[in-house]
Amino acid sequence: MSLSLFDLTGRRALITGSSQGIGFALAKGLQAAGADIVLNGRDTDKLAAAAAQLGEGTHQLPFDATDHAGVRAAVDGFEAEHGAIDILVNNAGMQHRTALEDFPADAFEKLMQTNIASVFHVGQACARHMIRRSKGKIINIASVQTALARPGIAPYTMTKGAVANLTKGMATDWAQYGLQCNGLAPGYFDTPLNAALVADPEFTTWLEKRTPAGRWGKVEELVGTCIFLASDASSFVNGTTVFVDGGITASL
Template identity: 80%
Template sequence: MSLELFDLRGRRALVTGSSQGIGFALAHGLADAGAEVILNGRDEEKLADAAGRIAGARQLPFDATDHQAVRAAVDRFETEVGAIDILVNNAGMQHRTPLEEFPADAFEKLLRTNVSTVFNVGQAVARHMIKRGAGKIINIASVQTALARPGIAPYTATKGAVGNLTKGMATDWAKYGLQCNAIAPGYFDTPLNAALVADPAFSAWLEKRTPAGRWGKVDELVGACIFLASDASSFVNGHVLYVDGGITASL
């Protein structure tokens, strides 16, 4: 009986930014738990390649920073295919520069990619979930939702915003039967972190700073995602779940 709480068969999940990295790993994990997954990205070639590696995966290409394009794509999918029961807002980017030298255009791009996408896709999907009285929204935050490091202050600001936007979604939409939560990954070996993974000094620092003593593996985020996407989390709302090897728990 307990395991049935985590069964996602008969549900459909949209994962933004899912052609690689964390997004792809989460989509694959949701599919393994029984969900029909919908992959999203802007690069249709990469998206098609990713979809070919997950049985039954659908593709829904759109630019998550474009509010009108998102609304049109989601509305069309809901009308022509069916309900989106689970949304994982994963699209994001990083830009590393000392704050005093940080380009204004890069700051604006971070805001659009890391924050506006969560609003755009979250609102478009929630409009349909609200009508049905049920839905799961999982936003991908970061260890930088709670902590900061030199050279990434704007990124830290965007991920802090994701954490608080998640709380706002829960506050507004829980009464309609939606559960809106976030996963905050620590340091994971992903394409976004490729430069850090390749830096022996940084990896040595990370291993000492993290109680688990290592980089995270993207598959280690899947369990948290399945939990938040399933009936097992029916009374969890507005929560930011840190999956970080203990880094936010220690000095």
């Protein structure tokens, strides 16, 4: 009975930004737990390649997560044609590294749209259907930078702090309708977004010393927490952000 709490059979999960990296790893993990998968991204070729890896029955829903009207049309259209989206993972995000005093205004605006506004747009579009059904799971991908800052990424740090607070707001407004809205905050993981850091021996040496676990995270290590937050096992967990970071936020 206890293991059945984590079974996602018969549920459908939409993961934004899921053609590669953390998003794809979470899609693969949720599929292994029984969920039907809806992949999202803007690059249709990359999306098709990712869907082919997951196999027959995987849905592709291309849309720009920063386009409010486009998101609403895509989600409403999918629900009308295919049925419920039971689980939403708001994973779409980007990084831009520049000293704060030189940070370009256009890059700042793009970070806000990609990392914060997309969570609002897709979250609202899916929640409107979930509220009608009196159930649903929303998982917003935060970051170790939700709690900590590093030089050169101050606006990114701002966006990920906002994701955690928006998650609290979602739970505060929507828990009464049967939704659970939580955050998942990865530490430093070997992903395409971090490719430059992974390739930097000096940074990797610093990270290994700074992280109690002494290494980069593997994207597969995020799957268990995501399944927990997507499943009945977390039925009374709401508005929290779970850090999966090898202990880095627990240690000075």
